[in-house]
Amino acid sequence: MNFDQTLIDTLIEEAQNSRKYRDLDIPRATLLDILTHESQRSNSRKELEDKFRKSLHNIIAPYLEDINYPVETVALKNLHDQNPSEADLKSWCKKRMSLHASSRERLPYLDTFYQTITAAIGTPNTILDLACALDPLGLPWISLSQSTRFLAYDIHKPRLLFLQTFFNSFYPNASAIHQDILTDIPTQSADCAFFFKEAHRLEKRRPGGNRVLFEGLDVKWLVVSLPAKDLAGHHSLQDYHSTLIQKTIQGKPWHLTTSLAGDELLFFIQKHD
Numbered sequence: 001m002n003f004d005q006t007l008i009d010t011l012i013e014e015a016q017n018s019r020k021y022r023d024l025d026i027p028r029a030t031l032l033d034i035l036t037h038e039s040q041r042s043n044s045r046k047e048l049e050d051k052f053r054k055s056l057h058n059i060i061a062p063y064l065e066d067i068n069y070p071v072e073t074v075a076l077k078n079l080h081d082q083n084p085s086e087a088d089l090k091s092w093c094k095k096r097m098s099l100h101a102s103s104r105e106r107l108p109y110l111d112t113f114y115q116t117i118t119a120a121i122g123t124p125n126t127i128l129d130l131a132c133a134l135d136p137l138g139l140p141w142i143s144l145s146q147s148t149r150f151l152a153y154d155i156h157k158p159r160l161l162f163l164q165t166f167f168n169s170f171y172p173n174a175s176a177i178h179q180d181i182l183t184d185i186p187t188q189s190a191d192c193a194f195f196f197k198e199a200h201r202l203e204k205r206r207p208g209g210n211r212v213l214f215e216g217l218d219v220k221w222l223v224v225s226l227p228a229k230d231l232a233g234h235h236s237l238q239d240y241h242s243t244l245i246q247k248t249i250q251g252k253p254w255h256l257t258t259s260l261a262g263d264e265l266l267f268f269i270q271k272h273d
């Protein structure tokens with residue numbers, strides 16, 4: 001159903017000013033995209049409002065961890081002033097990664113995770129980290145040259161401001177970018193894009209969205225990770241998630257190899273030589 005633009009603007013404003021989301025500064029493009037999509041599936045204002053609330057919750061809420069970013073940003077500046085050793089920096093990063101579900105699960109196999117990636121794709125000079133959350137705190141575990149460009153994308157502004165301070169302190173060639181990677185697919189050409197633990201959720205937001213994203217990225221390698229087990233750790237998701245990736249690239253002249261690192265399935269998709 002077609003809804004009046006005034007209603008769409010009102011719902012966007014309400015979400016932007018709501019207690020739940022106002023500090024996050026979610027891009028307007030994200031909110032508009034969800035509303036446009038849900039409008040096509042709604043027959044009344046009430047239905048649109050319900051679907052919008054639910055969809056936004058599913059995208060944002062499961063990963064709203066209890067991190068006070070302004071406090072952590074000050075802590076980061078203090079750490080930088082102490083000129084930490086590599087071991088101290090790693091230990092600082094591990095502590096923060098343990099506060100976010102996706103990166104916490106990766107802590108037991110961080111070394112293996114990044115070694116598996118560089119063994120498969122070599123050492124990249126430019127990396128896009130899509131829907132990054134706190135992944136970039138894993139940078140101390142990747143052997144990269146000082147000149148490597150690292151561009152981290154997310155829609156959560158306070159997290160990005162924190163990450164930009166981390167980059168300014170320790171990785172001056174890295175940038176944190178506030179951008180919805182589905183509505184505004186990054187145009188920067190790169191050796192590889194990391195897309196960790198989000199493809200299954202993106203597909204829920206927009207069926208077929210991963211294919212559009214993968215097609216649009218100007219990268220040689222796409223490195224996608226997905227959980228090998230369900231959250232409780234009882235059921236294998238290997239077949240389910242492998243099928244998702246195979247369907248996403250079906251009919252494309254791209255080369256796919258897979259690997260397992262800890263509890264994460266890794267898909268290496270080579271788009272070109």
Ligand SMILES: C[S@@+](CC[C@H](N)C(=O)[O-])C[C@H]1O[C@@H](n2cnc3c(N)ncnc32)[C@H](O)[C@@H]1O
Binds near residue numbers: 103132134
């Ligand atoms: C499951 S976590 C990502 C996990 C992270 N890549 C890792 O492996 O540790 C989801 C993150 O993706 C971000 N996100 C979700 N949809 C996004 C989109 N369309 N564009 C950019 N960031 C997005 C969320 O804000 C959140 O920080």
